[in-house]
Amino acid sequence: MDTTRSPEDQKQSNENDLAPDAAAIDAGRRGFLRVAGVTAALGVSIPFASNIPGGLIPAAYAQSGGDPAEMLAEAGKDPGLSVIGDRPFVAETPEHLLDDDTTPLEKFFVRQNGIPPEVTGDPEAWELTIEGEVDEPVTFTLAELKERFEHVTNRMVLECGGNGRSFFDPPARGNQWTNGGAGCAEWTGVRLKDVLEAVGIGSAAIYTAHYGADQHLSGEADREVISRGVRLEKALEEHSMLAWEMNREPLPHVHGGPLRLVIPGWPGSASHKWVKRIVLRDVEHDGPGMTGTSYRVPATPMVPGSEPEGVEFLILESMPVRSIISSPANGTQLPAGTRSLELRGAAWGGDPAIENVEVSIDFGATWQEADLQETRNRYDWRRWTAEVELPTDGYYEIWVRATDENGVSQPHIAGNWNPQGYGGNPMHRVAVLIA
Ligand SMILES: Nc1nc2c(c(=O)[nH]1)N[C@H]1C(S)=C(S)[C@@H](COP(=O)(O)O)O[C@H]1N2
Numbered sequence: 001m002d003t004t005r006s007p008e009d010q011k012q013s014n015e016n017d018l019a020p021d022a023a024a025i026d027a028g029r030r031g032f033l034r035v036a037g038v039t040a041a042l043g044v045s046i047p048f049a050s051n052i053p054g055g056l057i058p059a060a061y062a063q064s065g066g067d068p069a070e071m072l073a074e075a076g077k078d079p080g081l082s083v084i085g086d087r088p089f090v091a092e093t094p095e096h097l098l099d100d101d102t103t104p105l106e107k108f109f110v111r112q113n114g115i116p117p118e119v120t121g122d123p124e125a126w127e128l129t130i131e132g133e134v135d136e137p138v139t140f141t142l143a144e145l146k147e148r149f150e151h152v153t154n155r156m157v158l159e160c161g162g163n164g165r166s167f168f169d170p171p172a173r174g175n176q177w178t179n180g181g182a183g184c185a186e187w188t189g190v191r192l193k194d195v196l197e198a199v200g201i202g203s204a205a206i207y208t209a210h211y212g213a214d215q216h217l218s219g220e221a222d223r224e225v226i227s228r229g230v231r232l233e234k235a236l237e238e239h240s241m242l243a244w245e246m247n248r249e250p251l252p253h254v255h256g257g258p259l260r261l262v263i264p265g266w267p268g269s270a271s272h273k274w275v276k277r278i279v280l281r282d283v284e285h286d287g288p289g290m291t292g293t294s295y296r297v298p299a300t301p302m303v304p305g306s307e308p309e310g311v312e313f314l315i316l317e318s319m320p321v322r323s324i325i326s327s328p329a330n331g332t333q334l335p336a337g338t339r340s341l342e343l344r345g346a347a348w349g350g351d352p353a354i355e356n357v358e359v360s361i362d363f364g365a366t367w368q369e370a371d372l373q374e375t376r377n378r379y380d381w382r383r384w385t386a387e388v389e390l391p392t393d394g395y396y397e398i399w400v401r402a403t404d405e406n407g408v409s410q411p412h413i414a415g416n417w418n419p420q421g422y423g424g425n426p427m428h429r430v431a432v433l434i435a
């Protein structure tokens, strides 16, 4: 038995459905991983790395996990984010920190599956290759992409496929996101469509496959961290982008800079960071993260907690409708006599637009419509405000639910249980005490 695998490693293996293979990782390779991990974390090389015995855990890593505050600071993140995974680093944004119209960089969630690459040298020289079912493979530098194609800026939600996972009962495996594996940023770049069309899309192409520069946690050089893709149709949408700016700043390294994909409305894992290669395929892509129960939901309901054998799974495409209360924060206490409360929040819904948002202060007996802000463009989230009257002092729960343009709303508890916990979108609620 391999005793060197940390629970975090196992968790991420499970999440990407790489568990059988990951179990074969031996101590020597773990040694390499630790070296690579320390190098990445410290940003320095280890002069005597070749002397480190296989299986030895460098002292810098001997303590399991890092200090969450230090990890957030190192990633340039607000100390209020919650670190829900340390190796790889995963941090979510509590709902009350999603109170800005555009999520500031320091509040934007982070999800790493592997060891982020060291990016050195001129970012303009970053290369992206488009190949597979194309007329001829083409490699573009970032400078060439900027020069050749029309620039677009869209404010769009990026949301982890597992957002809401912690609401499943029994617990589903993977990072225990609440509602904070999402943010809404301004992305600047070029349309993926323009680039693929310039290369020449082959008539057999039906699917994309995405590859990046980060390294697998095992340290094996030729092993992909994650490689997802989308139906060609989605890749050719107006809003599917190759982005080099986030909120008008150079795309931060932690978010995939210098260049990443942004495939809005679908699981964040399709939005490949540090993207190096996009392969057009004539079959549905089958890279790590595409098969088994990864980013898939059962075609027909499963008994919660049961085994997936024999169950048909479908690829999760559009994310489900979700809404949050971003103010007040859960657990807010207000002075006795407070009778009116201003609420703010956001709602978004994968591919479909948001139709309405409602709030309740009486455990769902009655609902009141919130005022919706206009969206800037498709895939922007819909900010909302409401003012509620509180009849007396006491303990209240404020509930929110959104309905999308197809009339689909949010359940009271996470439904359609699945082994890796996708699609959990129960109504968000916050406790408010007037006393
Ligand atoms: N190269 C690469 N791209 C990646 C990932 C990764 O681990 N490596 N994680 C994916 C997942 S699962 C999500 S949810 C988003 C998170 O993007 P963010 O860290 O910029 O918020 O990036 C996606 N792109």
Ligand SMILES: [Mo]
Pocket (backbone or CB within 6 Å): 111, 159, 160, 161, 162, 267, 268, 269
């Ligand atoms: Mo994700």
